Amino acid sequence: MRAAVVAKSEFRVAELATPVPGRGQVLINVSRCGICGSDLHARVHADEMADLAAATGYGHFMRSEHEVVLGHEFSGEIVEYGPGCRKRWRAGTPVVALPIVRQGRQPHAVGLSRSAPGAYAEQVVVQESMTLPIPNGLSAEHAALTEPMAVAWHAVRKGRVGKGQTAFVIGCGPIGLAVITMLKAAGVRTVVASDLSPRRRQLAEVCGADVVVDPAAESPWTATPKPPRLGGAEDLLNLAFDTMEKLRRVPNLPWWYLFRIGHTLNATPAGPVIFECVGVPGILDQIVAAAPLLSRVVVVGVCMEPDRFRPALAINKEIELRFALGYDPGEFRDTLHMIADGKVDPAPLITGTVGLDGIPNAFAALSNPEVHAKILIDPASAVAAP
Incomplete structure (x- = not known):
């Protein structure tokens, strides 16, 4: 052969x-x-x-x-x-x-x-x-x-994006485009895509991105039609004060149980979900620095070089990092059928x-x-x- x-x-x-x-x-x-x-x-x-x-x-x-x-x-x-x-x-x-x-x-x-x-x-x-x-x-x-789309489906499932949440896709090469496609197939209503390449931005629109941004001209974090609820640490602290003031108005309310239930049910993050699909040194630090509080970052881009980011900054913003590789056989099968059934193009x-x-x-x-x-x-x- x-x-x-x-x-x-x-x-x-x-x-x-x-x-x-x-x-x-x-x-x-x-x-x-x-x-x-x-x-x-x-x-x-x-x-x-x-x-x-x-x-x-x-x-x-x-x-x-x-x-x-x-x-x-x-x-x-x-x-x-x-x-x-x-x-x-x-x-x-x-x-x-x-x-x-x-x-x-x-x-x-x-x-x-x-x-x-x-x-x-x-x-x-x-x-x-x-x-x-x-x-x-x-x-x-x-x-x-099927194979590259399954990689994207695995990453989207790792992200656990709520349909009403904003998803950011940073980098619109093939894997970023596949992630956009799978996010829309999952019913996510707002997907913001960012790439320096005009051609890739065009393809991101075709794949279903709701907002497409040239990061050299505009920040993707401010381009979303729904601004993040928490802009900074003061917003988070004020939310805590406001919540406690309301809860303590109810006599004998075991308010701490509500917090426990909230933690138990918290499958999705309070902030947006960000998919890093670039894979070059420095991009992860840029995302940690600019991302809203309580964001979840799913790292899909493969950086082949040593990299640095500021863990203390991620800690102060309670940013969650997840790394995605490949897929399981069930995700591969489901991706094939999503394509064959016309749910994914x-x-x-x-x-x-x-x-x-x-x-x-x-x-x-x-x-x-x-x-x-x-x-x-x-x-x-x-x-x-x-």
Whole structure:
């Protein structure tokens, strides 16, 4: 089969042996594969990413000298099964799969490990237990975006945004656009999106953002149609005084029980929920400094460098930090069906398609935020430029 192989940051298209599915695995023909920001990072920062993965207990991430077939956002069709499979679907059935396989008891990240070649290829091996049939005649292009949209759905669920709360999305690259789309699918009424790029701001509007801000010209924190209830520490203290004065007017009221109930029921934060989708040093400190009191910050952008922020400032404002990575199988399945049922439209994210020979040009094009968001790979295509 033909596949795009990367080593030491350079791509080449090669003829590789047809993959053989192992126990519990399935071979699929690749229909489409998305180029992910993780792929862009892995091409040039594989060793740093491998060190980070090793620090969390996964020691099989690709290294710069490894020859690897990237690609973990894909759709395809069933070809054949390995031993020990239940053979749930006929050959030719359109499917997607979580990009993870297991050899014995050793899991491998598909497309980010030399032991699990990815979908920048005509064929890829997946785990049968992690494979899902594509419902409702959903196109291969849209089905391939299940993986990145599931990342966004996981982040939105981590944020626990109330429908009446304001959600801020800082950074409108592919993952920020996906977060906006999923916030609107979740019924959040007010989404404020911020990005320096005019093109990305345009796409944010298409994805459903209610307010779109150029942070070089306007602060996203003051652009919301509903100003935060608590502007500063004095507002919070005055709220405490006002609340206690009202409660103490009622004789013999065990007012402290009301506070206990309030803490028990507090699934959503009192302030807005902010999604950091930039992933560059300094942005987290900027958010902590500018965000309203009692905000919840969900960090989705992957910063590959050491960073600094002021914990004391976050403490004084009682800002909650949450970090989001990936998704679980249920979120992956639900995302696929949300797309197939028309509740989520990933089409605005897709800005180009190339064949295997066009991958280097696609990587170069993705360095310019004014042109592309998500470029798909069609292994059967001869298109060399997105």
